[in-house]
């Protein structure tokens with residue numbers, strides 16, 4: 337009997353021991369995860385500073401319109417304008433600037449109220465995965481900016497899981513309303529159909545596509561006013577299957593914000609005239625009706641070789657854009673979009689968002705608010721922007737072949753941009769003209 341109860345006591349002691357071990361393990365793993373806080377550049381870590389930082393993070397007032405994923409549960413990063421002085425964290429733009437070569441860890445200093453934005457279908461998941469991987473590796477893993485995904489159909493679980501796992505910032509998923517992805521009531525459906533049939537016969541790329549037209553109109557006039565996008569001031573557009581070839585050492589959003597830039601590009605080229613035969617007529621009408629929206633120091637010289645009589649078809653390639661959402665939401669841009677939209681060319685022709693954005697930027701922004709990011713090396717089929725200058729390419733650890741750089745070739749408009757802005761072309765440009 338005594339031996340039997342000793343056995344029970346032993347069992348109870350073993351059970352206690354096992355429980356104690358379990359408790360210890362789970363408590364210490366908690367302690368470990370609590371200790372891995374992502375540094376957020378906020379030198380003061382007092383409660384007040386933390387509260388301010390949270391207050392300056394994106395408001396959640398529009399979350400109802402989309403699905404938000406934040407598996408990382410990261411602390412808020414202070415925004416420009418929060419209780420942090422950007423001057424304490426100067427942008428290291430060149431190899432001589434302190435901190436330029438430090439690409440490790442999360443970057444200290446403030447963040448701009450900005451997001452990446454991607455319009456995509458569920459079927460684009462693996463193509464956008466490639467793009468995200470590159471954007472994260474070359475830049476965002478150190479900055480953790482959010483990423484907004486937009487779709488005219490609900491995103492499926494695979495899309496959300498894959499993209500959320502790849503993005504270092506918060507991810508948000510928005511469903512586009514029918515009013516932003518469909519035919520407006522003033523469009524004559526029969527006429528639009530005939531145009532598509534005709535373009536199909538003439539083999540104009542995407543000429544017979546309805547969805548491509550909705551996409552172009554959406555990117556021209558609506559992406560920046562989606563409820564999820566209303567939470568931000570700047571955007572960086574990313575498309576499926578794009579590539580980034582060089583390390584990005586500084587925060588381009590901060591560069592835009594601190595230098596008063598509203599629109600930026602890396603590639604420019606000529607548009608197919610068959611897709612926009614009457615776009616310039618429509619723009620001319622807008623200019624006449626709204627002279628108040630035309631900037632004095634505009635870039636008409638980039639768009640026209642005869643002082644505005646005709647369009648030379650030059651545009652910034654909008655599959656890459658870093659820009660100001662406030663500008664796109666301004667009365668000037670909305671008046672412009674609505675005027676063009678009423679003329680029907682998104683459906684009666686096949687106006688692309690690239691010439692629509694570019695013409696707006698060139699006419700309604702002063703020249704110095706448009707920026708060419710020479711140091712962001714980029715590919716979207718079939719064109720490459722690979723920075724001119726061997727020193728720059730090696731400093732930024734670029735892996736693009738400079739022979740593929742499109743900037744100075746005949747079909748690019750970047751030379752014209754340089755001329756209009758009185759900029760000096762980088763050394764070695766002559767070697768890349770063909």
Ligand SMILES: Nc1nc2c(ncn2[C@@H]2O[C@H](COP(=O)(O)OP(=O)(O)OP(=O)(O)O)[C@@H](O)[C@H]2O)c(=O)[nH]1
Nearest residue numbers: 455456457460486487488489547548551575576655
């Ligand atoms: N949700 C959704 N997204 C679309 C649709 N069509 C295009 N997109 C997205 O809109 C963007 C532009 O479309 P693309 O097909 O890349 O157009 P493009 O760049 O002119 O042509 P490509 O040379 O084929 O890349 C991409 O981010 C696409 O994923 C669509 O019908 N629905």
Ligand SMILES: [Mg+2]
Nearest residue numbers: 575576655716
């Ligand atoms: Mg594309």
